[in-house]
Amino acid sequence: MQTYLHSVTLRSEKCIGCTDCIKRCPTEAIRVRNGKAVIMNERCIDCGMCIRVCRHHAKKAITDPLRTIRQYKYKIALPSPTLYAQFKDIQDVNLILMLLKKVGFDSVYEVAKAATRVTEMSKPLFQTIDKRPIISSACPAIVRLIQIRFPSLIENLMPIMSPMEVGARISKYQAEALGYRSEEIGTFFISPCPAKATDVKKPLGIEESYVDGVISIRDLYLEMLCYLKETSTETIEQIQKSTFDGISWAMSGGEGGSLGLNKYIAVDGIENVIRVLEQVENGTLGEVDFIESLACIGGCLGGPLAVENSFIAKSRLKELNKTNLNEKRTINRLTDWDRLFSIQWSKTINSIPVLKLDEDMIKAMEKMEQLEEIYSHLPGIDCGSCGAPTCRALAEDIVRERAHIEDCIFMLRQRVIEMAEDMVQLSRKLSSPTVGHLK
Ligand code: SF4
Ligand code: SF4
Known part of the structure; x- marks a missing residue:
């Protein structure tokens, strides 16, 4: 497992000090000193904006290489639903999940399935939170942005674990029920997002993450493609358990839509989110119950570690919904087991006063x-x-x-x-x- 504080880092040898990235960083975390960019770690929220902006590929996200999974006897893939939209000619999610097994995983627990569980389990929580608007905590870059730039809105955050974390916990329990010891089980999120990699190392709202590693979609994509020909001639294994409600969390509007709320807005793109949060702070946003806010344009589909253009990816997900998900939409109601399992944060989220000039x-x-x-x-x-x-x-x-x-x-x-x-x-x-x- 790699050690790092932040996933987003600088490849100094590639930086030419052009200053393109400094103006786009939402927390003013970058300076150019002595001809090279420098990231101020305490301010970085791992949004990945600088990875997109740098034409010289001097910024990169550190994630875990696929070989890391070999450290575990029982390897579980936790694919982000964004993965389903990366492959041009695959209309069956089961085929994509089969490819994950081909590259070395023993089983797959879909984060989209966990997302539907999170939706169901968070509905009753809405009534217990007084603050309005409630702000989604699904995007870790936004939670960190709020800690740094909008500390007065911390109380508005939805205090629940992410679908990634819930998926890791459920799948570990399931693997233990199969007879594996906890140290033999490795859970790996297949991610479009560097902020998720940091979230696993420095979790928000919980003591410790049950995710053992984060593998970038970008790194896994070619490896999966290598097995595509072989897999397409095999009988399709029925692995998929997710519904479109959960899969749609990959797109802006998916989370809010699946909650069935009337007064919600979905905001994507870090600059748009900042504008909306400023309005919440100064009380000019109007009557909104819920804000789904995602750092990347288009939501997780626009993550810097995804391969496909986010607009094409979005149309593919919608196509998937039409072609093979309709008959499965009624599954995923809460089970008794789900009701016993708390998804609420166990730890308070504090402000990060890096913008304060002095403690005194x-x-x-x-x-x-x-x-x-x-x-x-x-x-x-x-x-x-x-x-x-x-x-x-x-x-x-x-x-x-x-x-x-x-x-x-x-x-x-x-x-x-x-x-x-x-x-x-x-x-x-x-x-x-x-x-x-x-x-
Ligand atoms: S990291 Fe990239 S965009 Fe930023 S100063 Fe260096 S070369 Fe320019
Ligand atoms: S990842 Fe985001 S917050 Fe961190 S340095 Fe890059 S642009 Fe700034």
């Missing part, structure tokens, strides 16, 4: 005044040539002693002009006949 309130206010003062001298054109995303971010970096005012080329030019003028004045004084003749 008085000092923080003084630093804010300094920041405003410095900012008032900067040109305010947010050109990014200093390596910070905005002039305000540079002012903040200066107050935090992470940058210098002369990192701004306009201030540097001004300083050079002033120094040149000082030199001229000085040389005039030196050449003046009175200098050297003082008595």
Whole structure:
């Protein structure tokens, strides 16, 4: 298993310091220093935006390689429903699930099936939460965004585990019932998303994740394709247990739609989510009971670790619904076992005050005044040539002693002009006949 704090990392050797990524990072977590991008770990929410933006492929997501599964005797694949939309000519989900077994998994527990369970189990929870709007916690990048930029909205988060986590727990219990010891069972999420990889290492709302590793769809795709020819001549194994309600969680609107709510909105794309959360914070959003908010455009289908274009992927999922899911839509009601199993968070989610200038309130206010003062001298054109995303971010970096005012080329030019003028004045004084003749 790989060790890392954040899935999203920089390949320094590929970075040319172009500054393209710094302005698109939603938490202003990137700076360019000494010609290379630097990610401020404490601010990064692993949204993957910088992976998409960088034309030089200098940002990458760390996930687990397929060989990691060999550490376990009983290997369970937890495919994200996004996987179902990646293959051009496959209309039967069972065939995709068979390919997962071909690449080395002993069994498959569909995260889409867990999603339907989460939907059913979270419906009664709605009545117990006073805050409105309730904000979905399914996207870990959004939960971290709220911790950093919108701490006042933490109480609005739906305090439940993700379908990935629920799927891992159920499938582990099932494997134990087959006679495997817990240390022999490995659960692996097949992911379109780097934030999920971080979520497994640093889980939100729970002490520990039951997911043992995260494998990128991108990494697994070619391997699965290699077995496609062989599998297509075999009898199709009936593995699929999911319904379209669960599969639709891969698309923006899927979660909210399956909850059967009237007053809900589905927002996708981190910049759109930020705009909506700002409205929630300042009370201008209007009457909305539930916000499904997903960091990627189109939802998980648009994840940076998916292979297929998210628009094509969406139409494929809809096609799947028409062709082979209709007859299965009535399954997945809650069982007694589900009712005993709590999906609620066991741990409080706290704010991450990385944007605070100082722990001490008085000092923080003084630093804010300094920041405003410095900012008032900067040109305010947010050109990014200093390596910070905005002039305000540079002012903040200066107050935090992470940058210098002369990192701004306009201030540097001004300083050079002033120094040149000082030199001229000085040389005039030196050449003046009175200098050297003082008595
Ligand atoms: S976009 Fe960012 S990571 Fe990519 S080359 Fe430019 S500065 Fe480096
Ligand atoms: S993953 Fe997102 S939050 Fe992290 S550095 Fe990249 S753009 Fe910023």
